[in-house]
Amino acid sequence: MGLSRRTFSALAGTTALGLALGGSGAASCAYAAPTVPTGPAPAPPAADGKRHTIGFDRYSLIVDGRRLVVWSGEMHPFRLPSPSLWRDVLQKMRAHGYNAVSIYVSWNYHSAAPGQYDFTGVRDLDLFLRMASETGIYVILRPGPYINAEIDGGGFPGWLTATEGTARTSDPTYLKYVDEWLDQVNAIAGRHLYSKGGGTILLYQIENEYDAHVTEPAGRDYMAHLYRKVRADGIDVPLFHNDKGRNGYWIPGSFDTDGEQGRWLYGFDGYPSPTLTPPDWGHFGVGGTKGGATASPQTPGLVPEFGGGWFDPWGGVWFKGKGYAESRRLRDAAYERRFYLTNFANGITLHNVYMTFGGTSWGWLPAPVVYTSYDYGAAIDEGRQATDKLVPMHQLGQLLYHVPDLAKLDRAEDVTADGLKVYHLANPDTGAQVYVVRNDGKQTVTSAVPGIDAPVTVPAQDARLLVTGLKLGRRELRYSNAQPMLALSAGRQEIAVLTGRSGETTVTALECAMRPTVTVVEGDADWSYEDGLLRIEAQLDGLTRVLVSGGGVGTPLLLLLADDETSVRLWPRETPSGSVLVYGPALLRTADVSGTAVRLTGDTVRAAELEVWGPRGLREVTWNGGELKVRTSASGSLRAAQPLPGVGTVTLPALRGGWRRKTENPEAAPDYDDSDWKLADRTTTYSTTPVPDGQPVLFADDYGFHYGDVWYRGHFTDARGAESVSLAYSTGTQGLLMAWLDGRPLGTHRMPVPGNSSVRQGSWADTAVFDVPEELRKDGAHVLSVLVRRMQHDQDGKAQDTHKVARGLTAVTFAGAAPRLSWRIQGEAAPDPVRGPQNNGGLYGERHGWHLPDHADGDWPEAELPRADRQQGVTWYRTGFKLAVDSGIDASIGLVLDDDPARAYRVQIFLNGWNMGQYINDVGPQHTFALPNGILRTRGTNTLALAVLSDGTTPAGPSDVRLTLLGAAAGGVTVADV
Ligand code: GAL
Numbered sequence: 001m002g003l004s005r006r007t008f009s010a011l012a013g014t015t016a017l018g019l020a021l022g023g024s025g026a027a028s029c030a031y032a033a034p035t036v037p038t039g040p041a042p043a044p045p046a047a048d049g050k051r052h053t054i055g056f057d058r059y060s061l062i063v064d065g066r067r068l069v070v071w072s073g074e075m076h077p078f079r080l081p082s083p084s085l086w087r088d089v090l091q092k093m094r095a096h097g098y099n100a101v102s103i104y105v106s107w108n109y110h111s112a113a114p115g116q117y118d119f120t121g122v123r124d125l126d127l128f129l130r131m132a133s134e135t136g137i138y139v140i141l142r143p144g145p146y147i148n149a150e151i152d153g154g155g156f157p158g159w160l161t162a163t164e165g166t167a168r169t170s171d172p173t174y175l176k177y178v179d180e181w182l183d184q185v186n187a188i189a190g191r192h193l194y195s196k197g198g199g200t201i202l203l204y205q206i207e208n209e210y211d212a213h214v215t216e217p218a219g220r221d222y223m224a225h226l227y228r229k230v231r232a233d234g235i236d237v238p239l240f241h242n243d244k245g246r247n248g249y250w251i252p253g254s255f256d257t258d259g260e261q262g263r264w265l266y267g268f269d270g271y272p273s274p275t276l277t278p279p280d281w282g283h284f285g286v287g288g289t290k291g292g293a294t295a296s297p298q299t300p301g302l303v304p305e306f307g308g309g310w311f312d313p314w315g316g317v318w319f320k321g322k323g324y325a326e327s328r329r330l331r332d333a334a335y336e337r338r339f340y341l342t343n344f345a346n347g348i349t350l351h352n353v354y355m356t357f358g359g360t361s362w363g364w365l366p367a368p369v370v371y372t373s374y375d376y377g378a379a380i381d382e383g384r385q386a387t388d389k390l391v392p393m394h395q396l397g398q399l400l401y402h403v404p405d406l407a408k409l410d411r412a413e414d415v416t417a418d419g420l421k422v423y424h425l426a427n428p429d430t431g432a433q434v435y436v437v438r439n440d441g442k443q444t445v446t447s448a449v450p451g452i453d454a455p456v457t458v459p460a461q462d463a464r465l466l467v468t469g470l471k472l473g474r475r476e477l478r479y480s481n482a483q484p485m486l487a488l489s490a491g492r493q494e495i496a497v498l499t500g501r502s503g504e505t506t507v508t509a510l511e512c513a514m515r516p517t518v519t520v521v522e523g524d525a526d527w528s529y530e531d532g533l534l535r536i537e538a539q540l541d542g543l544t545r546v547l548v549s550g551g552g553v554g555t556p557l558l559l560l561l562a563d564d565e566t567s568v569r570l571w572p573r574e575t576p577s578g579s580v581l582v583y584g585p586a587l588l589r590t591a592d593v594s595g596t597a598v599r600l601t602g603d604t605v606r607a608a609e610l611e612v613w614g615p616r617g618l619r620e621v622t623w624n625g626g627e628l629k630v631r632t633s634a635s636g637s638l639r640a641a642q643p644l645p646g647v648g649t650v651t652l653p654a655l656r657g658g659w660r661r662k663t664e665n666p667e668a669a670p671d672y673d674d675s676d677w678k679l680a681d682r683t684t685t686y687s688t689t690p691v692p693d694g695q696p697v698l699f700a701d702d703y704g705f706h707y708g709d710v711w712y713r714g715h716f717t718d719a720r721g722a723e724s725v726s727l728a729y730s731t732g733t734q735g736l737l738m739a740w741l742d743g744r745p746l747g748t749h750r751m752p753v754p755g756n757s758s759v760r761q762g763s764w765a766d767t768a769v770f771d772v773p774e775e776l777r778k779d780g781a782h783v784l785s786v787l788v789r790r791m792q793h794d795q796d797g798k799a800q801d802t803h804k805v806a807r808g809l810t811a812v813t814f815a816g817a818a819p820r821l822s823w824r825i826q827g828e829a830a831p832d833p834v835r836g837p838q839n840n841g842g843l844y845g846e847r848h849g850w851h852l853p854d855h856a857d858g859d860w861p862e863a864e865l866p867r868a869d870r871q872q873g874v875t876w877y878r879t880g881f882k883l884a885v886d887s888g889i890d891a892s893i894g895l896v897l898d899d900d901p902a903r904a905y906r907v908q909i910f911l912n913g914w915n916m917g918q919y920i921n922d923v924g925p926q927h928t929f930a931l932p933n934g935i936l937r938t939r940g941t942n943t944l945a946l947a948v949l950s951d952g953t954t955p956a957g958p959s960d961v962r963l964t965l966l967g968a969a970a971g972g973v974t975v976a977d978v
Contacts, residue, residue, distance in 0.1 A: 036057065036062050036066070036067060036408075037429055038404050038405055038407065038408055038427055038429040038430050039066060039067070040066065040404055041066060041067065041401050041402075042064050042068055044099070044136035044574055045133065045136060045138055045194055045200040045202070046133050046136055046200065047130070047133040047192070047197060047198055047199045047200065048197050050197040051195065051196060051197055052064050052194050052195055052196075052197065053195070054194065054195055054202060054203075054237050054238055055262075056238065056265065056299065057298075057300070058297060058298050058299065058300060059300055059347075059349060059407065059409070060300050060350075060407045060408065061202075061238075061300060061350065063194075063202075067404060067407035067408060068099075068407070069349045069350075069351075069400040069401075069406060069407045070099065070100050070138070070140075070202070070203075070349065070350040070351060070352070071097065071098055071099050071100065071351055071393075071396065071397045071400050071401075072098060072099070072100035072101060072138070072140055072350070072351065072352040072353070073093050073098045073101060073102070073352065073379070073393070074101070074102045074103070074104075074305065074308070074352055074353060074354040074355045074357075075089055075090075075093075075101060075103060075356060075357040075358075075359065076106070076149070076355075076359055076374075077103060077105075077122075077125070077128045078104075078105075078109045078122075078123075078151075078365065079358065079359030079360050079362070079374055080357070080360065080932060081122040081360075081932060081934075081935060081978065082122065082932040082935055082978050083121075083124060083128070083131075083934070083976070083978070084933070084934050084973055084974065084975040085934060085973070085975065086127075086128050087131045087134075087973045088384055088890070088972065088973045089357045089380060089384060090131055090132055090137055091135055091587075091590075091973070092380055092384070092587060093135075093137065093356060093357070093380070094135050094136060094137045095571055095587055095588050095589065095602075096379075096386070096390045096393055096394040096397065096568070097393055097394045097395070097396065097397020097398045097399075097400075097401070098137065098356065098393065098397055099137060099138060099397065099400075099401060100138035100140055100202065100352070101132055101137050101138070101139055102139075102305075102352045102354075103128070103139065103140070103141060103142060104142045104143070104144070104147045104155070105125060105141065105143035105147075105185055106147060106149065106151050106155045106365075107143075107144055107145055107147075107155050107156060107157055107160075108151070108152055108153055108155055108156060108157040108158060108837070108838070109123060109836065109838070110123055110125075110181075110184070111157045111159070111181065111837075112159075112831040112836070112837035113159055114159055114163075114177065114180070118836065119188060121834055121978070122834075122835075122836070122978060123836065125188050125189075126188050126191070129188070129189075129191075129192040129199050129200070130192075130199070132199070132200050133200040136200075137200060138201075139199070139200050139201045139202060140201075140202060140203045140204075140205065140304070140352060141185075141203070141204045141205070142204075142205040142208065143181070143185040143189075143204075144181075144207065144208060145178045145181055145207070145226075146167070146168055146207055146210070146796060148208055148209060148795055148797055149208075150311050150366060150367045150370045150374065150795075151361065151365055151366065151795075152364060152365055152366070152367055152707075152792035152793050152838065153367075153792065153795065153796065153803040154367070154795035154796050154797065156793070156803045157706075158701060158706020158793065158837065159701075159704075159706065160177060161686075161687065161793055161803050161804045162685070162686055162701045162702050162704075162804075163177065163686060164686050165686075166801055167796060167803065167804075168207070168210065168212065168213075168222065168796060169213060169218040169222050169799070170217065170218050170219075170225060171218075175222075175225055178225075178226070178229075179229055182226075182229050182230065182233065183233070186229075186230065186233035186234070186235055187233075189201055189233075189235060190233060190234045193234075193235065193236065193237055194237065195236050195237050201237060202237060203237055203240060203265070204237055204240075205239070205240055205241060205242055205267075206223070206226040206227060206239055206240075206241055207222075207223065207241055207242075208241075208242050209242055209243070209269070209797065210222075210223070210241065210244075210250070210799065211243070211244045211247060211249055211798075212798060212799035212800075213799065214249045214250075220254075220255040223241070223250060224255050224256040224257070227255070227256075227257050227258075231258070238263050238264070238265050239263060239264055240264065240265035240267045240302060241267060242267050242268065242269050242304040242305060243266070243267065243269070243295075244268075245269065245270065246268040246295060247268070247295075248266075248295030250266065251295050251296040252264045252265075252266060252296060252299060264299075265296075265299045265300070265302050265350075266294075266295060266296030266299050266302065267302035267303065267304040267350070268295070268304075269303060269305035269306065269354070270303060270305075270307065270343075271305075271306075271307035271310065272307065272339060274330045274331055274335050277440050278338055278339045278342035278343075278438070279342075280342070280346055281294055281301075281347075282294045282301050282346040282347035282348070283345065283346050283347045283409075283410075283411040283423075283425070284345065284346050284411065284423060285346065294347065300347070300349050300350060301348035301349055301350065302348070302349075302350040303343060303350065303351050304350075305354035306339070306340065306343060306351060306352065306353055306354065307331060307353075308336070308354055308355055308376070308377075308378050308379060309324075309327050309328060309331050309355060309358065309376040309377030309378045309379075310331060310376065311327075311358075311369075311370050311374065311376060312324055312326070312327055312370070312371070312373075312377075312925070313370060314369070314370070314733060314734055314920070314923055314924075314925075315923050315924035316734075316920075316922070316923040316924065317752075318733070321371070321924070321925045322925060323924075323925040323926070324373060324375040324376065324377050324381075325377075326377075327375075327376065327377030328377035328378075328387065328389065330377070331377055331389075332388075332389060333388050333389050333391050334459065334462040334463075335461075336353075336379075336389060336392045336393065337392045337462055337463045337464065338438055338440075338461060338462060338463045340353075340392070340396065341396075341438065341464070341465055342438065344396075344406075344465075345423035345425060345434075345436040346423075349407060353378075353379070353393070355374070355376040355378040356380060356393075357378055357380040357384070358373075358374040358375045358376030358377075358378045358381075358382060359374055359375075359382060360373060360382060360917065360929075360930050361373075361374045361917075362916055363707075363835070363836075363840075363915040363916075363917070364707040364708050364792055364838040364839075364915070365792075365838050367792055367793075367794070368732030368733040368764065368791040368792055369733060371917070371918070371920075371925075371926045372916070372918055372919075372926060373917075373926050373928075373930070379393055381966075382966075383892040383894060383930050383966025383967050384890075385892065385967035386568075386586070388564075390568060391564045391565075394567065394568045395483060395485045395499050395564075395567055396465070398486045398497075398572055399465070399483075399484055399485050401486075402485075402486040402488055402572065403467075403470065403484060403486070403487060405427040405430050405432035405467075406434065408428065408429065409425040409426065409427055409434060410425065410426055410427075410428055411424070411425055412424045412426035412433060415435070415450045416450075417437060417447040417448060417449045417450070418445070418447045418448070419445035419447050420437045420438060420439055420445055420447050420449070420456070420458055421437070421438040421439075421440060422435055422436070422449060423436040423437075423438075430470075431469050432467060432468070432469050432470045432471070433451060433467065433469050434465065434466070434467050435449055435451070435452070435465070435466045435467070435468075436463060436464075436465050437449060437456060437458055437463060437464055438462075438463040439458040439459065439461065439462055441460055441461075442460050442461070444457060444458070444459045444460055445457070445458055449481075451479060452466060452479045452480070452481055453479060453507070453509065454479070454506075454507030455481065456481045457481075459501070464483045464500075465483050466480065466481065466483065467479075467480070471487075472487040472496040472557065473487055473488075473489055473555065473557060474494065474553050474554075474555050474557075475494070475510050475511065475512070475548070475553055475557050476510065476511040477496075477508070477510055477511075478509040478510065478511050479507075479508075479509050480498055480507065480508040481500075481506055481508075482498035482499060482500045482504075482506040482507075482561065483499050483500065484497070484499075485497040485498060485499045485562070485567060485570070488572055488579040488581065489555075489578070489579060490578070490579050490580065490581055490613040490614055490615070490636075491578075491613065491614060491615055491616040491617075491636065492555070492556070492616060492636065493547075493557065493613075493636050494555055494558070495560060495613060496557060496558075496559055497561075497562055497570060498559070498560075498561050498562070499562050499563070499564065499567045500540050500563065500564070501563065501564060502540055502541060502563035502564065502565065503539065503540060503563075504539070504540045504563075505537060505538070505539050505540075506538050506539075506561055507535060507536070507537050508535075508536045508559065508561070509533050509534065509535045509536075510533070510534045510548065510557075511532060511533065511534075512529065512533065512534045512551040512552070512553075513551065513552045515551060516534055516548050516549060516550050516551025516553075517549045517550045517551070518534065518536070518547070518548055519546070519547040519549075520544075520545070520546050521546065521558075521634045521635045522543065522544060522634075522635070523539075523541065523542065523543065523544025523545060523561070524538060524539045524541065525537065525538035525539075525544050525546050525561070527546070534551070536559065538561045540561060540562070540563040541563060542562075542563060542566050543561070543566050543583065544560070544561040544562075545558060545559070545560055545561075545635045546558075546559040546561070547559075547635060547636075556636075558613075558636060569584055569585065569586070569608070570583050571583070571587075571588035571602075573588065575591060575592060575593045575614075575615075576593075577593040577594075577614075577615045578593070578614065578615035579614070579615075580593065580612060580614040580615075581612070581613040581637075582600060582602075582610070582611070583609070583610075583611040583612075583637070584608045584610040584611055584640075584644070585602045585604045585608045585610060585623075585644060586602070586603050586604050586605045586606075586608065586969060587602045587603040587969070587971065588600060588601075588602040589601045589602045589603070589971070589973075590602075593614060595617075596617050596618055596619040596620055597618070597619070597620040597622065598612055598614050598618055598620070598621050598622075598638075600612070600621065600622065600623050600624075601623070601624050601625075601971070602623070602624070602971055603890065603969035603971030603972060604644045604645065604646050604647065604969065604970045604971065605646055605647055605970075606646040606647075607643040607644065607645055607646040608643055608644050609639070609640065609643055610623060610628065610640040610643070610644050611633065611638065611639045612630075612637055612638045613635075613636060614638075618638060619638075621638055623640075624971060628640045628641070628642075629641040629642065644970075645970065646970065647889055647968045647969050647970040648886060648889060648970070650885055650886075650889060650965055650968050652883070652893065652963040652964070652965060653881045653882065653963065654962065655881060655944070655962055655963060656865070657879075658879045658880060659863045659865060659878070659879045660857050660861065660862055660863060660879070661860060661862075661863035661867075661875060661876065661877050661878075662850070662857070662860045662875065662876050663871075663873065663874070663875045663876075664843065664844040664845050664850075664874045664875070664876060665787065665844060665873040665874045666844060667711045667713065667787070667826070667844060668740035668743055668745075668785045668787075668873065669743045669785075670742045670743045670781075670782075670783050672713070672783075672785075674713045674826070677711075677713065677824035677825060678703050678704075678824065678825050678826070679822075679823070679825075680696055680697070680698055680703060680712070680823035680825040681822075681823070682697040682702055682703075683696060684697065685697045685702050686804060687699050687701065687702070687804045687805065687806045688801050688802070688806075689730060689765075689804075689805055689806035689810060692728075692810070692811040695812070696823060698712065698808055698809040698810060698812070698823060698825070699806040699808050699810065700806075700807050700827055701793075701806070701807060701808075703827070704827075705808075705825065705827025705828055705842060706793075706807075706827075706828075706837070707792070707827075707828055707837060707840070707841055708789075708827070708828055708840060708841015708843070708846070708908075709787060709788065709789050709790065709841035709842045709949075710787075710788050710807075710808050710825065710826070710827040710841070710842050711785070711786070711788075711826045711827070711842055712784075712785070712786040712787075712788070712808075712823055712825050713783055713785050713786075713823070714783065714785075714812065714821035714822070715781065715782070715783055715821065715822045715823075715824075716781075716782050716819035716820060716821045717780065717781055717782070717819065718779050718780075718782075718817070719772065719776055719777050719778055719779070719782050719817065719819065720777055720778060720779055720817060721777060721817040722772045722776075722777050722814045722815070722817035722819070723771065723772060723814075723815045723816035723817075724769055724770060724771050724814065724815045724816070725741070725746070725770055725772060725784065725812065725813070725814050726767050726768070726769045726812070726813050726815070727739060727749070727767065727769075727786060727809060728765065728766075728767040728810045728811040728812070729749075729751075729765065729766065729768065729788055729808065729809050729810055730764060730765035730766075730805060730808070730810050731751050731764055731765075731789065731790045731807060732751075732764045732790065732792060732793070732794060732807070733751065733752070733764055733791050734750075734751065734791055734920060734923060735750075735788065735789055735790055735791050736748060736751060736788075736789045736949075736951070737749050737750075737768050737786060737787070737789075738786070738787050738873065738951070738952070739768070739770055739784065739786045740784075740786075740872075741772060741773070741776055741782065741783070741784050741785075742776055742782055743783075743785075744773055744776065745872040745873075745952060746770035746771070746772075746773075747768070747770045747872070747952070748872055748904075748951040748952055748953065749766070749770075750951070751764055751766050752764065752766070764791075765805075765806075765810065777817075782819075784812070786809060787873075787874075788807075788809060789841075789906075789949060790807040790841075791807075793805070808825075826842055826847075827841065828841050828842045828847075829842070829847045832913075835914055835915070838915075839913075839914065839915045840915065841908075843874055843947055844874070845874065845876050845945075845947055846947070850876050850878070850945060851910035851913050851915070851945045852913040852943075853912045853913055853942075853943040855878075855945075857878050863877060865877075865957075865959060865960075865961060866899070866958065866959035866960065867956065867957055867958060867959070868955035868957075869950065869955065870950075870954065870955050870956065871950060871952055872950065872951065872952030873949075873950065873952070874947060874948065874950075875948045875950070876945060876946065876947050877945070877958060878944065878945045878946075879943075879944050880941055880943050880944070881941070881942050881963075882940070882942070883936070883938045883939060883940065883942065884939055885939060887939065888970055888971070889968055889969070889970055889972065890933070890968065890970075890972025890973070891938060891965060891967075891968045892930070892933070892965070892966040892967045892968065893931050893933075893936060893938070893963055893964070893965060894928045894929055894931060894963070894964045894965075895909060895911070895916070895928070895929045895931055895944070895961070895962075895963060896927055896928050896929075896960070896964050897909075897921070897929075897957075897958060897959075898927055898959065899921050899957045899958070900959070901921065901924065902922065902954060903921050903922060903954045903955060903956050903957055903959075904921070904950065904952075904953050904954045904956065905921050905922075905948055905949060905951065905954075905956035906918060906919060906948070906949050907919040907921070907946045907947065907948050907949075907957075907958060908946070908947040908949075909929055909946060910943075910946070910947065911931055911935055911943070911944055912935055912937070912943055913943075913945075914935045914978075916929050916930075916931060916935075921956075921957060928966075932978075934976060934977060934978040937977065938975070946958055946961070
């Protein structure tokens with residue numbers, strides 16, 4: 001590939017890139033031993049218009065000649081349909097120590113039809129990438145084409161299910177469509193590459209968890225095609241794949257990368273059960289590619305996805321989903337410390353937590369297995385609120401940025417500690433020693449760790465990282481039993497932060513050639529000096545401050561010992577004028593220094609102190625635009641004279657009044673005019689579901705209907721002798737079918753039927769059998785009307801085209817008669833130009849805009865909730881409500897639906913026309929639906945429309961419908977209406 005070679009040589013020239021690439025792209029020296037000394041991490045990235053080199057050696061990425069440990073979190077822009085809020089999540093991630101965000105780009109979200117692509121509005125990838133660079137965070141871009149991600153079809157567009165060719169292989173038809181997709185994504189990505197200074201894209205993934213055809217041409221050629229295509233499109237950052245577990249698939253050299261091995265990283269993912277002992281590989285693994293040692297010893301340890309929670313499936317008899325509180329409880333902060341620190345000890349220096357903000361699979365986005373919320377039990381919850389899982393991420397993220405010794409570690413001499421697993425590592429350049437100590441037991445352990453002259457305590461199922469021989473600015477830490485979080489220089493002093501659990505006694509020992517002057521500025525601490533060692537003992541409670549000066553060093557060191565809760569209110573920031581450390585508020589979004597002023601923006605929840613350490617000469621501090629009265633504190637900071645106010649009260653209206661109600665499904669009536677519906681008369685399909693002999697193809701995708709509900713009307717002339725009708729259908733998990741003959745309800749059939757062996761997970765096909773009422777078994781015209789609620793397309797995790805399993809009716813037969821039916825089909829109308837293809841299915845109300853805010857419902861009958869109607873079919877409810885949240889408040893609001901779980905109905909929730917998800921009353925577990933600001937007008941009028949589908953077997957709701965506050969803060973980002 002001439003093009004990519006040229007690109008690389010144009011970029012070569014610095015040590016790092018030259019070494020990593022072999023200068024002109026020659027593979028032979030791609031792995032030459034680098035000579036990158038331990039030094040400060042690269043400054044936070046921006047679209048600065050400069051060229052940057054991105055290389056690597058076996059330890060880490062090397063950016064502009066400096067080592068970079070990637071501490072990344074996953075979020076999906078498509079799961080937060082309000083671009084302003086992307087910035088909110090990005091700023092929260094950045095503030096909490098993540099230096100990168102990893103995103104999937106989901107093909108189906110951007111493409112309603114072949115050749116049609118939309119990257120505007122909530123789909124504006126360019127805007128997301130701009131925001132990431134404005135936030136100073138790297139991007140790991142993962143556009144598939146297959147992504148999995150618990151999304152419809154694993155990211156494949158609905159229309160791809162009706163095309164020829166085998167997906168995820170080198171099949172030419174499939175590749176033609178793939179190239180069409182990559183053309184679009186890469187045109188945008190190409191403008192935001194960090195290598196070219198256009199943005200902050202640092203790495204790029206092709207395909208995802210591709211474990212089929214690994215050794216066959218169909219697979220290798222496919223991967224080689226993707227590689228070449230991406231390179232030919234000008235993407236010159238390192239590429240990688242995400243191996244499904246450490247199988248050693250797609251390591252460098254396993255497929256043709258045009259000799260550019262040095263530009264290909266090996267990555268694998270892991271979602272270990274919390275009850276497991278964290279697995280070792282790399283430094284501490286034993287033998288083989290699979291069993292232990294890294295499958296790719298010359299590339300740095302890369303985990304493109306490591307579980308930061310887990311998705312929750314539907315409730316009910318089959319899946320038994322329990323809700324996301326449980327997911328968060330199982331994979332809590334201690335899980336993160338235990339598993340992520342083990343990864344780190346094993347040499348992972350590129351780490352991405354899937355998910356860090358899960359968000360919402362709104363509309364028809366979720367794969368059949370999951371419900372609307374994709375909260376994931378992540379560190380930032382679906383309502384954008386920080387959870388205590390951010391504590392370890394914050395502490396480690398800051399550490400990895402501020403302590404460069406951690407970017408280059410070798411395994412060191414084994415050491416043991418009673419009751420603890422110890423991983424011992426050392427930096428070969430600086431001599432700093434790192435100990436990851438892990439307690440796999442069920443009791444807290446206090447033990448002696450060699451090198452640390454103080455007891456080390458690790459709670460049950462937890463871990464911590466300790467260091468010895470570490471330079472903290474101009475001084476050296478001999479040891480501490482507290483975990484270091486950062487070291488920086490602010491004005492006339494240096495600051496180091498160490499952390500631990502509240503109430504713990506910590507011992508921190510600093511080398512001091514001469515007796516220093518020590519002042520305990522705040523908190524409960526004692527110190528002693530002997531034999532060149534200053535030993536500080538402190539009990540952790542809030543922020544303990546000890547100022548160490550003299551002792552042969554000109555610059556004083558402020559030692560801050562923070563308990564966990566306090567540590568996440570310490571916000572370090574790099575500015576062009578130097579480092580800033582802010583203490584107090586619930587979030588620091590931005591910090592700018594100009595002259596003698598520092599301008600801060602951020603959030604408070606409760607009233608909070610504000611304190612700033614920064615470059616010399618700072619005198620003024622502003623917070624969210626307002627100037628603060630400040631004075632200099634004994635620890636060298638500027639401290640606000642008055643605490644920052646917390647958030648005011650947010651009142652939400654009750655949704656009791658103003659409801660109107662209208663029943664629809666006219667399609668069930670015998671005289672409904674369906675002449676403009678499509679004829680369902682095809683005889684062939686590309687679906688993997690067989691077409692029954694002698695019957696037309698009834699699969700909805702074949703007629704261009706890919707999302708949500710679909711209607712069928714089968715016309716026939718003679719029903720004499722017909723005893724029953726069998727309707728075979730295929731929907732995925734929670735699908736259902738309801739049928740009417742000549743307007744008479746025949747019944748509702750739901751998937752899955754417990755105990756029905758014909759329902760196989762992965763195919764979810766079943767047959768509804770309804771009796772034909774005696775009175776209708778007559779000669780003459782008849783209409784069989786069928787409404788199928790489809791769930792979404794299966795994912796294609798095993799590369800078997802399972803996204804092509806049929807959706808909708810598959811076969812219809814009668815017992816006692818054999819009428820020939822002529823079928824018409826109607827699904828969703830043309831995709832909503834703003835809300836996109838997954839917003840609507842084919843309900844009558846959806847086709848006629850009943851979900852839209854400006855729909856005239858004045859002639860709909862008024863209604864009161866709760867309702868208890870017993871009828872098969874569809875009824876809509878609409879109401880309006882006003883919100884008047886103060887403009888300085890970021891209120892995150894949800895909608896709650898609640899009812900007696902025996903009632904058989906489900907609801908599509910439309911807020912201002914946006915499909916905010918599917919509630920299934922008798923399945924659950926989801927009752928609260930996040931309503932993103934921007935779609936929700938927090939200062940204005942909103943329209944809520946509920947499309948209720950009732951089985952007809954029980955009285956049906958809605959019953960209790962109310963708003964709830966998911967969290968509120970004073971501050972927030974500016975939110976534009978979507
Ligand atoms: C991974 C996959 C992701 C997602 C995750 C589970 O195996 O790569 O896309 O499906 O599992 O949430």
